[in-house]
Amino acid sequence: MTPERFSECLLHIRWTPINLASALQCDLSWVEALEAGNAEVPAGLAAWLETLAQCHEGAGVPTTYRGRGHE
Known part of the structure; x- marks a missing residue:
């Protein structure tokens, strides 16, 4: 994984x-x-981060709740 x-x-x-x-x-x-980039990202950590990032990229952030406050 690149820096x-x-x-x-x-x-x-x-x-x-x-x-x-x-x-x-x-x-x-x-x-x-x-x-x-001063240390190499271990393969296991890279795979874990890729999995999490892809999940977040795919799911996105819900916009329904923007501006919402406690009622």
């Missing part, structure tokens, strides 16, 4: 590197290295 696709996957999932580090319970510095 560009890594970042793109996080955008589709709506995660920051901090969110991913929290989910994986790993060091933020490692996630930042993956994002910068």
Whole structure:
């Protein structure tokens, strides 16, 4: 997985590197290295992120609730 696709996957999932580090319970510095291309994204992590990103891309975000407040 390229650093560009890594970042793109996080955008589709709506995660920051901090969110991913929290989910994986790993060091933020490692996630930042993956994002910068200074470390290789492990195949298993790449596959997982691709699966999540494709799910989010396909599902989209519902627009029905925009502007809605607590009534």
